[in-house]
Amino acid sequence: xxxxxxxxxxxxxxxxxxxxxxxxxxxPTLVANFVPAGIRVFFQSENGLIGTGPVPxxxxxxxxxxxxxxxxxxALPGASTFDSATSFxxxxxxxxDLTVLGGLQVDRHGRLSNWMVPGKMVPGMGGAMDLVAGAxxxxxxxxxxxxxxxxxxxxxxxxxTSERAVDLIVTELAVIAVRDGRLTLIETMEGVTVNEVLNxxxxxxxxxxxxxxxxxxxxxxxxSAPSTxxxx
Amino acid sequence: xxxxxxxxxxxxxxxxxxxxxxxxxxxPTLVANFVPAGIRVFFQSENGLIGTGPVPxxxxxxxxxxxxxxxxxxALPGASTFDSATSFxxxxxxxxDLTVLGGLQVDRHGRLSNWMVPGKMVPGMGGAMDLVAGAxxxxxxxxxxxxxxxxxxxxxxxxxTSERAVDLIVTELAVIAVRDGRLTLIETMEGVTVNEVLNxxxxxxxxxxxxxxxxxxxxxxxxSAPSTxxxx
Amino acid sequence: xxxxxxxxxxxxIPAGATLMVGGFMGVGTPExxxxxxxxxxxxxxxxxxxxxxxxxxxxxxLVDAALLRRVVVSHIGLNPETQRQMLAGSLTVxxxxxxxxxxxxxxxxxxxxxxxxxxxxxxxxxxxKQKIAVDGRDYLLEPALRxxxxxxxxxxxxxxxxxxxxxxxxxFNPLMAMAADTVVVQAENxxxxxxxxxDHVMTPAPVVDYLVANG
Amino acid sequence: xxxxxxxxxxxxIPAGATLMVGGFMGVGTPExxxxxxxxxxxxxxxxxxxxxxxxxxxxxxLVDAALLRRVVVSHIGLNPETQRQMLAGSLTVxxxxxxxxxxxxxxxxxxxxxxxxxxxxxxxxxxxKQKIAVDGRDYLLEPALRxxxxxxxxxxxxxxxxxxxxxxxxxFNPLMAMAADTVVVQAENxxxxxxxxxDHVMTPAPVVDYLVANG
Numbered sequence: 001x002x003x004x005x006x007x008x009x010x011x012x013x014x015x016x017x018x019x020x021x022x023x024x025x026x027x028p029t030l031v032a033n034f035v036p037a038g039i040r041v042f043f044q045s046e047n048g049l050i051g052t053g054p055v056p057x058x059x060x061x062x063x064x065x066x067x068x069x070x071x072x073x074x075a076l077p078g079a080s081t082f083d084s085a086t087s088f089x090x091x092x093x094x095x096x097d098l099t100v101l102g103g104l105q106v107d108r109h110g111r112l113s114n115w116m117v118p119g120k121m122v123p124g125m126g127g128a129m130d131l132v133a134g135a136x137x138x139x140x141x142x143x144x145x146x147x148x149x150x151x152x153x154x155x156x157x158x159x160x161t162s163e164r165a166v167d168l169i170v171t172e173l174a175v176i177a178v179r180d181g182r183l184t185l186i187e188t189m190e191g192v193t194v195n196e197v198l199n200x201x202x203x204x205x206x207x208x209x210x211x212x213x214x215x216x217x218x219x220x221x222x223x224s225a226p227s228t229x230x231x232x
Numbered sequence: 233x234x235x236x237x238x239x240x241x242x243x244x245x246x247x248x249x250x251x252x253x254x255x256x257x258x259x260p261t262l263v264a265n266f267v268p269a270g271i272r273v274f275f276q277s278e279n280g281l282i283g284t285g286p287v288p289x290x291x292x293x294x295x296x297x298x299x300x301x302x303x304x305x306x307a308l309p310g311a312s313t314f315d316s317a318t319s320f321x322x323x324x325x326x327x328x329d330l331t332v333l334g335g336l337q338v339d340r341h342g343r344l345s346n347w348m349v350p351g352k353m354v355p356g357m358g359g360a361m362d363l364v365a366g367a368x369x370x371x372x373x374x375x376x377x378x379x380x381x382x383x384x385x386x387x388x389x390x391x392x393t394s395e396r397a398v399d400l401i402v403t404e405l406a407v408i409a410v411r412d413g414r415l416t417l418i419e420t421m422e423g424v425t426v427n428e429v430l431n432x433x434x435x436x437x438x439x440x441x442x443x444x445x446x447x448x449x450x451x452x453x454x455x456s457a458p459s460t461x462x463x464x
Numbered sequence: 465x466x467x468x469x470x471x472x473x474x475x476x477i478p479a480g481a482t483l484m485v486g487g488f489m490g491v492g493t494p495e496x497x498x499x500x501x502x503x504x505x506x507x508x509x510x511x512x513x514x515x516x517x518x519x520x521x522x523x524x525x526l527v528d529a530a531l532l533r534r535v536v537v538s539h540i541g542l543n544p545e546t547q548r549q550m551l552a553g554s555l556t557v558x559x560x561x562x563x564x565x566x567x568x569x570x571x572x573x574x575x576x577x578x579x580x581x582x583x584x585x586x587x588x589x590x591x592x593k594q595k596i597a598v599d600g601r602d603y604l605l606e607p608a609l610r611x612x613x614x615x616x617x618x619x620x621x622x623x624x625x626x627x628x629x630x631x632x633x634x635x636f637n638p639l640m641a642m643a644a645d646t647v648v649v650q651a652e653n654x655x656x657x658x659x660x661x662x663d664h665v666m667t668p669a670p671v672v673d674y675l676v677a678n679g
Numbered sequence: 680x681x682x683x684x685x686x687x688x689x690x691x692i693p694a695g696a697t698l699m700v701g702g703f704m705g706v707g708t709p710e711x712x713x714x715x716x717x718x719x720x721x722x723x724x725x726x727x728x729x730x731x732x733x734x735x736x737x738x739x740x741l742v743d744a745a746l747l748r749r750v751v752v753s754h755i756g757l758n759p760e761t762q763r764q765m766l767a768g769s770l771t772v773x774x775x776x777x778x779x780x781x782x783x784x785x786x787x788x789x790x791x792x793x794x795x796x797x798x799x800x801x802x803x804x805x806x807x808k809q810k811i812a813v814d815g816r817d818y819l820l821e822p823a824l825r826x827x828x829x830x831x832x833x834x835x836x837x838x839x840x841x842x843x844x845x846x847x848x849x850x851f852n853p854l855m856a857m858a859a860d861t862v863v864v865q866a867e868n869x870x871x872x873x874x875x876x877x878d879h880v881m882t883p884a885p886v887v888d889y890l891v892a893n894g
Contacts, residue, residue, distance in 0.1 A: 018465065018670070019670075020670035042668075042669065042670045045847065046777065047703040047704070047706070047847045047850055048703070048846075048847050048849050048850050049662075049846070049847050050668045050669070050670065051662065062846070063706065063848075064706060064707070064834065064845045064846045064847060064848035065846040065847055066703075066704065066706050066847055068703070068704070069704060069757070070703070070704030070705060070706055070732070070733075070736075070757075075662055075846070077657050077658040078622065078623075078624045078626060078657040078658065078669060079662040079665075080626055080662050080665035080668040080669065081662045081663050081665070081846050081847065081849060082665075082668065082849065083781075083844075083849050083850060083851070083852070083853050083854060083881075084703070084729065084777070084778075084780075084781040084850045084851050084854065085574075085778075085781040085782060085784075085785045085854055087778075087781075088574075088777060088778025088781050088782070089570075089573060089574030089575065089642060089778075090642075090668070090670075090671070091575070091778060092574060092575025092576070092778055092796065092797075092798065093572075093573050093574045093575035093642055093643075094575060095642070095670060095671050097670075121756075121762075122755070122762060122765070122772075122774075123754050123755060123756025123757075124730075124752065124753055124754030124755050124756060124772075124774045125753065125754065125774060125776050125777070125804065126730075126753050126754035126756070126776075126777050127753070127776070127777040127778065128776075129776040129778075129779075129798050129799050129802060129804060130776050130777060130778035130779070130798045133796075133797050133798045133799070133800070134575050134778075134797075134798065159802060159803050160801060160802045160803075161802065162798075162799075162800075162801065162802060163800055163801025163802065164801075250680065250885070251885075252885035274883075274884065274885045277632065278562065279488040279489070279491070279632045279635055280488075280631075280632050280634050280635050281631070281632050281877070282883045282884070282885060283877065294631070295491065295633075296491060296492070296619065296630045296631045296632060296633040297631040297632055298488075298489065298491050298632055300488070300489070301489060301542070302488070302489030302490060302491055302517070302518075302521075302542075307631070307877055309872045309873040310837065310838075310839045310841060310872040310873065310884060311877040311880075312841055312877050312880035312883040312884065313631050313632060313634060313877045313878050313880070314634065314880075314883065315566075315629075315634050315635060315636070315637070315638050315639060315666075316488070316514065316562070316563075316565075316566040316635045316636050316639065317563075317566040317567060317569075317570045317639055317789075318789075319563075319566075320562060320563025320566050320567070320789075321563075321785075321788060321789030321790065321857060322857075322883070322885075322886070323563060323790070324563055324581065324582075324583065324789055324790025324791070325787075325788050325789045325790035325857055325858075326790060327857070327885060327886050329885075353541075353547075354540070354547060354550070354557075354559075355539050355540060355541025355542075356515075356537065356538055356539030356540050356541055356557075356559045357538065357539065357559060357561050357562075357589065358515075358538050358539035358541070358561075358562050359538070359561070359562040359563065360561075361561040361563075361564075361583050361584050361587060361589060362561050362562060362563035362564070362583045365581075365582050365583045365584070365585070366563075366582075366583065366790050391587060391588050392586060392587045392588075393587065394583075394584075394585075394586065394587060395585055395586025395587065396586075567789075567791065571794070571795075574782075575796070575797070576782065576794045576795055576796055576818075577794075577795030577796070577797070577811070577813040577814075577816065577818035578794070578795045578813055578818075579786070579791045579792075579793070579794050579795070580786075580791055580792030580793045580794070580820075581790070581791055581792070582790070582792070594811075596792070596809075596811070596820065598792040598793055598820075598822050598823070599792075599822070601792065603791075603792035603793075605795075605811065605813075607813050607814065608813070628878070629878070630878060631877065631878065634878075662846065663843070663844070663845060663846065663849075663879070664878070664879060
């Protein structure tokens with residue numbers, strides 16, 4: 001599986017029945033492809049839609065029904081539409097259970113930067129500042145490194161998206177949670193060792209107690225420690 | 233014509249084609265009976281309706297379509313409904329051209345008191361404070377006196393509805409405008425002399441220049457002055 | 465969204481809870497929920513609503529049954545029993561201008577700390593309020609309001625919880641449906657998914673926690 | 680409400696005017712009005728909108744024609760020409776978080792001085808903003824926004840000016856229809872009064888000043 005799909009599939013495990021979820025553009029969008037069977041998730045598009053469905057069949061696109069990037073989408077039965085103030089009322093008012101956003105950097109406190117590179121690229125924050133400030137849970141979906149350099153850094157060199165720490169960072173190498181204000185490695189992806197993750201991360205990571213059990217063989221090998229056996 | 237209808241009919245002269253108008257309960261409600269022919273006025277009911285129509289025929293009342301007092305009304309073709317935040321957005325946001333409200337007192341600055349009598353009657357301000365603060369023009373419809381005592385007073389003995397002065401006060405005796413912060417008598421009703429109005433008013437009124445021409449004979453008699461002739 | 469019986473819906477409400485209740489002079493108030501609160505004798509409630517309707521109508525029934533400790537409303541003029549309890553000292557009445565009340569509730573549901581309005585400036589409604597100037601004009605800072613429960617009346621709910629209101633029964637209902645920790649809806653009509661077009665949904669399903677089941 | 684020709688509608692707009700323009704990446708933008716502004720070469724405009732779309736699309740056409748002096752938007756990421764003009768110094772770009780932008784426009788149209796939001800706290804978006812604490816939590820005071828003109832796109836307008844929007848073409852349109860001194864509407868469909876039910880009207884007729892006539 002390619003790195004992007006690996007990330008998206010892991011994030012889909014965070015979905016629960018009945019959740020209202022907003023997916024950013026890029027990797028986050030792919031999460032919709034991996035919704036676990038048997039649950040219904042409401043996907044919000046911040047341009048004013050809950051119940052966003054897949055891309056329409058050829059010839060079926062409607063110019064008045066798009067995602068936040070202006071690309072044609074469909075609407076599922078039970079969809080609803082609303083103006084932009086209501087859309088962000090849902091985001092800010094505690095109604096959005098989960099948002100998945102791309103990231104340029106995350107600092108040691110778990111704070112995201114994802115909306116500009118001074119002097120180079122100023123796309124604007126769009127809805128990102130509201131999403132991070134307002135969603136109940138914030139998950140960052142990003143590759144672990146860019147051009148070989150860690151994206152999880154001690155001090156962000158880019159403007160923050162919010163002072164609020166994100167809840168979870170999922171990369172093609174690892175799953176890192178922000179616990180008590182500290183970045184905590186809670187899982188490594190299949191075939192990835194803890195040391196590999198640590199080497200690719202500028203911030204010192206706490207190793208979660210559950211990692212030994214959840215990470216199984218890969219983790220144990222990377223720690224070069226004998227199996228402690230039987231841990232659940 | 234009874235005093236209430238006299239007041240309502242005069243206020244109806246203030247209506248213009250296309251206006252959005254909110255009528256309070258009591259005398260203000262009667263204004264809708266005197267809309268001049270050939271113009272269309274949008275009547276707003278602050279519980280969430282534009283296009284309020286008359287009371288339905290017997291057997292036609294719908295429990296979900298009432299005025300702000302909970303009494304059944306009808307809706308005219310072209311009506312629209314909305315929530316309470318939008319209703320007051322229309323009122324506060326400069327969209328309401330005219331509001332007509334009942335009054336307990338108006339003070340010498342033209343400030344209305346109409347929502348409570350301390351220790352006696354505390355109905356609450358309802359929408360009155362928003363209406364006076366927000367409407368483009370505020371017209372007070374009230375009888376000139378209560379139990380023989382003037383309702384237009386130097387100092388109001390009741391809590392104000394707003395610090396904003398109203399624009400026009402219409403009673404069964406006179407029409408008084410607030411001009412440059414002063415109460416100005418601009419019309420007397422048919423058969424009423426200026427002196428009669430002055431005697432029933434606690435505040436000293438400016439006599440508008442146009443009153444001589446508009447008020448015709450009644451005014452001239454009351455001023456006990458010879459006609460100055462030809463004034464337009 | 466879960467369906468729930470009328471009895472269980474009201475059983476969730478503890479004594480002393482703060483409720484937002486939709487309706488304007490009883491129009492758009494979920495009467496079955498009100499009746500069940502009276503039957504279960506929930507006490508010491510705080511109610512945030514436009515008004516207390518009239519005796520025997522809507523929120524007026526809660527006043528009649530002396531179940532309210534406090535109300536936050538814009539007027540009580542058509543309910544003499546509310547005025548009686550207020551003067552007797554058994555009911556606290558916080559009067560809020562109607563448009564301000566609507567915005568405070570909306571702010572609570574939309575994640576805003578409050579709004580600035582000129583309404584009430586220079587009146588007793590400004591007492592205790594922070595005054596803030598923007599572009600040389602004074603405004604009152606009116607803080608957000610939230611509740612433990614919102615009791616919402618809808619004309620139509622679909623199986624997912626998408627809501628539509630009808631005519632003047634809309635009033636405070638969609639605002640309150642956003643502004644409470646637990647949102648309970650009583651609908652005149654429950655319909656299959658898709659019966660309400662996306663553009664006509666006035667409250668999106670995900671904000672609804674419980675829909676009271678028919679009979 | 681008056682009907683007006685496309686040409687006369689745009690002729691009302693003076694150089695240097697501030698316009699609110701509905702739409703989200705061009706979806707729900709009144710394209711005929713945009714095209715006519717380009718044709719009439721209205722200059723030095725300030726545009727308040729969600730974004731500047733893309734070159735050749737919606738507000739992007741105004742950027743292409745270099746008619747804008749300033750934009751107040753939430754993002755410009757999909758319009759490289761906007762970024763080029765910004766870096767060249769010929770276009771001022773005020774970036775505002777999208778939810779804050781929506782509320783500021785709404786506040787302008789609803790007669791509120793502003794709103795309090797936590798969005799942007801601790802970021803460069805808080806620069807120059809007043810910080811206000813409510814119940815121990817900090818918020819930014821975000822002041823109301825208004826414009827000289829709102830250019831609104833509707834799916835349906837009736838003869839009186841009642842408007843309905845469709846699906847994701849709604850976005851900022853109903854907010855802007857409340858927030859400008861002069862509101863000009865271009866509708867995909869103009870229908871007789873009564874075709875849109877009262878509950879489905881999304882912008883009430885009295886706020887509309889001009890409806891662009893067909894053909």
